[in-house]
Every structure is written in structure tokens, then in C-alpha cells.
Amino acid sequence: MRNNKRVECVGGKTDRQEEISREKTTDGSHSHRRKGFVHIDYIIAIGVIIVVFALSVQFATSFFTPAQEEAQTQTVTANAFSLLSMADFSSSPRVWNDTSLPERIGLYTKAYRFLILVNNTGSSYLNQSQSVINLSNELVNFSFSDLGYSGININSTVVLDDNNRTLSYQISGEEIRFAAIVNASAQRWYVVYFDDDSNFTSRSASVAVTNNLSERIYPTEQINIVQYQQMNELSVSNYTLVRNATSNRDFHIRLRDVNTSANQINYGADEPRRGTVVALQRFVMYQNATANVNQGRLIVQTW
Amino acid sequence: MAKRKIFDKGKNCGRKGFVYTIEVLLAIFLVAVTITSLFLQVPEKPQGDIAITKRLGIETLEYLDNKDVLRNYVNSNDAAGIERELDALLPNRLNSNATICERSCTFSGLPVDRNVIVADYYVSGYRTTYLGKKVRVFMWSR
Numbered sequence: 001m002r003n004n005k006r007v008e009c010v011g012g013k014t015d016r017q018e019e020i021s022r023e024k025t026t027d028g029s030h031s032h033r034r035k036g037f038v039h040i041d042y043i044i045a046i047g048v049i050i051v052v053f054a055l056s057v058q059f060a061t062s063f064f065t066p067a068q069e070e071a072q073t074q075t076v077t078a079n080a081f082s083l084l085s086m087a088d089f090s091s092s093p094r095v096w097n098d099t100s101l102p103e104r105i106g107l108y109t110k111a112y113r114f115l116i117l118v119n120n121t122g123s124s125y126l127n128q129s130q131s132v133i134n135l136s137n138e139l140v141n142f143s144f145s146d147l148g149y150s151g152i153n154i155n156s157t158v159v160l161d162d163n164n165r166t167l168s169y170q171i172s173g174e175e176i177r178f179a180a181i182v183n184a185s186a187q188r189w190y191v192v193y194f195d196d197d198s199n200f201t202s203r204s205a206s207v208a209v210t211n212n213l214s215e216r217i218y219p220t221e222q223i224n225i226v227q228y229q230q231m232n233e234l235s236v237s238n239y240t241l242v243r244n245a246t247s248n249r250d251f252h253i254r255l256r257d258v259n260t261s262a263n264q265i266n267y268g269a270d271e272p273r274r275g276t277v278v279a280l281q282r283f284v285m286y287q288n289a290t291a292n293v294n295q296g297r298l299i300v301q302t303w
Numbered sequence: 304m305a306k307r308k309i310f311d312k313g314k315n316c317g318r319k320g321f322v323y324t325i326e327v328l329l330a331i332f333l334v335a336v337t338i339t340s341l342f343l344q345v346p347e348k349p350q351g352d353i354a355i356t357k358r359l360g361i362e363t364l365e366y367l368d369n370k371d372v373l374r375n376y377v378n379s380n381d382a383a384g385i386e387r388e389l390d391a392l393l394p395n396r397l398n399s400n401a402t403i404c405e406r407s408c409t410f411s412g413l414p415v416d417r418n419v420i421v422a423d424y425y426v427s428g429y430r431t432t433y434l435g436k437k438v439r440v441f442m443w444s445r
Contacts, residue, residue, distance in 0.1 A: 041320050041323070042320075042324070044324065044328075045327040045328065048327075048328060049331060052331050055335065056338045059339065059341075060338075074351060077351060081355075191371070218431060219430075223368075224369055280355075282366070283362070285366070
């Protein structure tokens with residue numbers, strides 16, 4: 001007889017559900033138990049959406065947070081590299097002060113160096129009949145104009161022996177003369193440094209010498225150094241003004257002597273206790289207050 | 304009496320919510336898979352340390368030249384001397400080796416499981432002697 005039953009779509013229910021709900025009219029407990037059943041699918045869907053949303057936020061956060069930190073570190077590192085290049089360029093403009101600030105901090109200049117060989121053997125004697133003896137004040141002299149240089153800052157001349165000791169010398173016009181100490185049948189090397197863009201005071205001192213030998217002067221070579229004059233200009237300037245004119249990021253610059261660890265430059269703000277601080281260093285040759293060329297360690301920190 | 308089926312869909316009327324739920328779950332699954340595949344891999348950190356190390360090597364060789372020791376080593380073909388100088392100047396995080404060559408530089412003993420950064424420095428002469436050589440420095444992280 002079921003086949004003759006009329007089937008109607010009542011609220012989308014099946015035949016069985018219709019029978020059950022008809023039963024409900026006689027037995028109310030069934031209808032109360034089944035009411036929430038039709039909404040369970042939506043609850044499940046909402047729950048899944050919430051879970052997926054939470055996972056999406058977590059993934060997005062883990063994606064963007066290190067990228068942001070890395071970008072900041074790279075920016076600070078680029079700024080530190082730019083500062084470290086101060087040993088490769090002069091400041092721009094070259095002459096500046098607190099009223100005419102630099103666009104770029106620079107300390108670089110060229111200096112020149114050549115070697116002199118003093119050979120106390122018979123073939124070097126001016127008087128070939130003279131016997132080879134120990135010489136304690138052998139004249140060594142040279143002229144910058146004879147070497148082909150003009151516009152030299154002659155006061156920047158530094159003479160070193162092969163033990164790296166600074167020797168006193170006498171200036172006479174464009175000529176430099178100093179005393180060499182060479183034992184018989186020995187040879188000694190002397191190094192002369194000079195530049196053409198500094199402003200040192202004269203350190204000329206008279207020397208008592210005798211001229212017995214001819215010396216050999218080797219070709220001049222150019223070296224890159226950190227210039228004393230530019231170091232001075234930086235050290236006496238106003239840090240806040242320089243920072244705002246150049247990078248607008250805080251920094252600290254130190255130039256430390258390799259042998260004595262004395263700070264030749266100590267300029268800038270104090271490093272923060274927290275945050276991203278990038279420190280870079282390089283070794284350079286620098287010029288001190290008496291024009292001596294020494295070994296230094298240039299350290300820059302920026303944040 | 305003929306069957307009177309008001310529907311076909313009469314039998315499926317009660318399944319509407321089920322289909323909708325399946326559709327929603329499928330859509331959520333597709334979105335979740337897409338977002339996961341997009342954001343699962345954190346962006347690769349740029350290898351800035353390679354450029355830093357290369358620059359460090361070149362600046363160190365330039366410093367040795369300005370210090371007037373490099374050309375003497377090259378003239379004497381003393382690569383070990385250059386390596387000693389580099390050990391004192393380069394950071395502790397780096398290992399280094401040096402070779403002196405004219406045109407083609409060969410060097411064995413380099414690590415095969417990490418990046419090796421190379422820096423070349425050309426030396427034309429020493430005092431009155433023409434050299435025409437280059438110093439090649441190899442650097443890698445410890």
C-alpha cells in the first residue's frame with residue numbers, strides 16, 4: 001500500500017522523516033531532539049572557516065615579519081658600507097664646516113712613497129780610492145723638483161729607516177737631506193713619504209753629514225691613506241648637523257692605531273643597548289699629526 | 304492508482320544542506336591550500352655576506368700593499384707569507400688561502416660544501432722588477 005501513498009515534498013523531508021514528524025504530533029519528545037540537527041552543517045562550516053582564518057593569519061605573519069626585519073638590517077648595512085667607504089673618497093665638498101656641511105663624509109687622500117738604498121761597498125764610493133769603513137753620518141739628499149714633483153707639501157716629508165724609526169731631516173728649498181748610519185759592506189733601506197695636499201708645520205733640523213757614497217733612489221709609488229687634515233675637520237664638527245646632512249641615521253666612527261690601540265678618531269653617538277646595530281671594519285694607513293703614516297683599524301657602527 | 308510523485312526532488316529535498324556544506328568545505332579547502340602554498344616558504348634571505356666578504360678580501364690586500372709588504376711576498380713567490388698576514392687581518396669566522404699566479408690560477412684543497420669567495424689583486428712590479436702577477440685569495444666561512 002506504500003506504493004499508493006502520495007509523496008509530497010514537505011519542507012524537503014524524506015518519506016521517513018515525514019513519518020517521524022507525523023509521529024511527533026503524537027509524541028512531542030522526538031521533535032525537540034531533532035530540531036538543532038539541521039543547523040549542524042553550518043556550524044561545522046563556520047568552525048572550519050575560523051580555523052583556516054587563524055592559520056592564514058599565522059602564515060602571513062611568519063612570512064612578512066622576517067622580511068621586514070631583513071629589509072631593515074639590509075638598509076642599516078648599506079649605510080654602514082657607505083660610511084666605511086670614507087677611506088676611499090675625500091669628503092664632498094672637500095672643504096666644509098658646520099655652516100657648509102658635507103654631503104658625504106670622506107677621509108681619503110693620496111700619499112707617495114719611494115725607497116732609497118744606501119750601499120756601503122766599494123763600488124758606491126764617490127772616491128774609489130777610499131777604503132770601505134763604517135759610516136755614521138752619511139749624507140743622503142734628494143730634490144723633489146729633480147724627481148719631477150712640484151707643488152709638494154715639503155713639510156709632509158717623513159723619512160724612516162729599515163727599523164721603522166723616524167729620522168730628522170733638513171729642508172733646503174726643495175731639497176731634503178738626512179744622515180744615514182751604514183756599517184762597512186752593509187746596505188740599508190730608507191723610506192720617504194710625502195704628499196701634496198696637507199698643511200704640516202716644518203720640522204726641519206740641521207744635520208751634520210759627510211758625503212762619501214752615491215745612493216740609489218727607486219721609483220715613487222702612490223698609496224691610499226686617511227688624511228690627518230680631514231680627520232681633524234671631522235673630529236671638531238657638530239655630529240648632529242653632520243648626521244642630518246649625510247645619512248640621517250646615527251653612527252659612530254673609530255680609527256684605532258693597530259700597534260698602540262690609541263683612538264685617532266672617536267666620533268659619533270653612543271651605541272644603543274637594543275636594536276639593529278651593524279658594525280664593519282677595515283684596515284687602513286693613516287697620517288698622524290706629524291705626517292707619519294701608520295697602520296690603523298677603521299670601525300664604523302650604524303643603527 | 305498511479306504513483307503520484309510530486310517530485311523527483313522530493314527524495315533529495317532533505318539533502319540540500321548537505322550539498323551546500325560540501326560546497327563550502329571544498330571552497331575553504333581550496334583557499335587554505337592556496338594560502339598555505341603561498342606563505343609556507345619564508346622569503347630567502349639575500350646573500351649580502353658574499354659581497355661583504357669579497358670587499359673585505361680586496362680591502363685587506365690593498366692594505367697589505369699600502370703597508371709595503373705585499374709586493375715583497377709576490378716577488379719572493381711567498382704565498383704562505385700572504386696567508387699568514389691574512390690570518391691576522393681577516394675575521395675569525397673566515398678561513399682563507401692565497402696563491403700567486405700569472406695567468407691561470409689553480410688551487411686545490413678548497414671546500415666543496417660551501418661558498419668560496421675569490422678576490423684578485425694585480426701586482427705589476429716590485430721596486431725595479433716587473434712582476435706582472437696577481438694574488439688570488441680564497442675565503443670561506445668556517
